[in-house]
Amino acid sequence: MTREAPPPSALFPSSVRGARLLQERLRGRVRIRPLALQRLRRIGAADVTYIGEKETVGAAVVVVDARTGEVVEERTAVGETLFPYVPGFLSFREGPAILAAWEKLSVRPQVLLFDGHGIAHPRRFGIASHVGVLLNLPSVGCAKSRLVGECAEPGGEKGEWTPLTDAGEVIGAALRTRDRVKPVFVSPGHRADLATSIALVLSLCSRYRLPDPARRAHQLTQELRSGGRSRSEPG
DNA sequence: GCGACAG
DNA sequence: ATCTTGTCGC
Numbered sequence: 524m525t526r527e528a529p530p531p532s533a534l535f536p537s538s539v540r541g542a543r544l545l546q547e548r549l550r551g552r553v554r555i556r557p558l559a560l561q562r563l564r565r566i567g568a569a570d571v572t573y574i575g576e577k578e579t580v581g582a583a584v585v586v587v588d589a590r591t592g593e594v595v596e597e598r599t600a601v602g603e604t605l606f607p608y609v610p611g612f613l614s615f616r617e618g619p620a621i622l623a624a625w626e627k628l629s630v631r632p633q634v635l636l637f638d639g640h641g642i643a644h645p646r647r648f649g650i651a652s653h654v655g656v657l658l659n660l661p662s663v664g665c666a667k668s669r670l671v672g673e674c675a676e677p678g679g680e681k682g683e684w685t686p687l688t689d690a691g692e693v694i695g696a697a698l699r700t701r702d703r704v705k706p707v708f709v710s711p712g713h714r715a716d717l718a719t720s721i722a723l724v725l726s727l728c729s730r731y732r733l734p735d736p737a738r739r740a741h742q743l744t745q746e747l748r749s750g751g752r753s754r755s756e757p758g
Numbered sequence: 759g760c761g762a763c764a765g
Numbered sequence: 766a767t768c769t770t771g772t773c774g775c
Contacts, residue, residue: 580765608766610763617765639764649764670764708764 580604582620583743585736586632589726592735599743600624610670613639614650621654634715634723635662638737641712641720643687643695645671655713662712663720664695665734669708679703682725696721700728707732 579601586595600623606616617639640649641664649670655662672689674697681702687695687710695710698721711720727734733741 608765610765613764637764644764664764666764668764671762 578604578607580617580620581744581747582617582624583740583747584621584624584628585740585743586628586630587727587736589634589723592727592729594736594739596628596630597739597743598624598627599747600627601747611645614648614653618650618654618657621650622657625658633660635660635712636723636727636734636736637662637664637712638666638740640664640666640670640695640708641710641715643670643672643689643708643710647694649710649712651710651712655715659713661714663715663723664708664710664712665724665737666708666710667733669697677706681728684709684721693717698724700725700734701730701732704732 580603581599581601583597583599585597587593588595600620602620602623604616604620606612608616635651635655635658637649637651637654639651641651641655641662643649643664643666644652649664649666651662651664669687672687672694674687675685677683677685677697677699679699679702681699684696684698684706686693687697687708695708696717697706698709699706707724709717709720709724711717724734727736729735731738
C-alpha cells in the first residue's frame with residue numbers, strides 16, 4: 524500500500540525559523556547557495572536566504588520490539604542538507620532526513636529514541652523534542668556528549684546516574700550504561716519524563732555503551748556512506 | 759574579549 | 766561528525 528508521502532520539508536515548518544536564526548548566526552561566514560534558496564522558496568520561505576556547503580546527510584530508523592530487543596524494521600534515507608552542523612541546530616540539519624526515513628516505515632512505533640538531546644538543549648528543544656513534536660509521539664534523547672548543563676560524575680556501575688542541570692532546572696541525566704564506561708546523556712523529549720527516559724535507555728543497552736538500536740542505526744548510516752548505490756532498500 | 763559547543 | 770595507529774582487555 525503506497526500512501527502519498529509529503530516532502531520532509533512540509534513536515535518541518537520550523538526550518539523556516541531555523542533558517543532565520545542560522546542566517547544571523549552565520550552571517551558573513553557562509554556562502555549563499557542558490558539551489559537551496561530555490562528550495563526554501565518552494566516551501567514558502569521566500570525571505571530566507573541562508574545556506575552552507577552542498578552536502579548530503581544520511582539517516583536511519585531502526586524499529587525494535589522493546590520487550591525482546593528484536594529488530595522489526597529498518598529504513599534509511601539520504602537527502603541534501605539545507606544546514607551545516609551548528610550546535611543547537613542539529614534538528615534542522617538531520618530532522619528532514621530522519622522524517623524521510625520515517626515515512627518509509629510500514630509499522631508505527633510508539634516511542635522514539637534519538638541520537639542527540641531532548642530538553643537538554645539551550646532552548647529545551649533538541650532533536651528528540653523537535654521530531655517528537657512533529658510526529659506527536661513520546662520521544663527520548665540519548666547523546667554521547669553534553670551540549671548544555673552541568674552534572675556530577677555518576678557512580679561507576681551500570682544504572683547509576685546523576686542529574687544534569689541548567690539554569691536551576693533538571694534537564695536530563697548522566698547515565699552509566701556500562702560498568703566503568705563513560706556515561707551517556709539522557710533527556711526527555713516530547714511527552715516523556717526523566718525516569719521513564721532513563722529506564723528506556725537502560726532497557727535497550729545490552730552490552731555496549733550505546734543502546735542497541737542506536738548502534739544499529741549508526742551502522743546503517745555508515746553503510747550509506749560507503750555502500751552508496753550498491754545497496755537497495757526493500758519495499 | 760574568550761571559551762564552549764548534540765552530530 | 767571525520768581522520769587515523771596502536772593497544773589494552775574479555
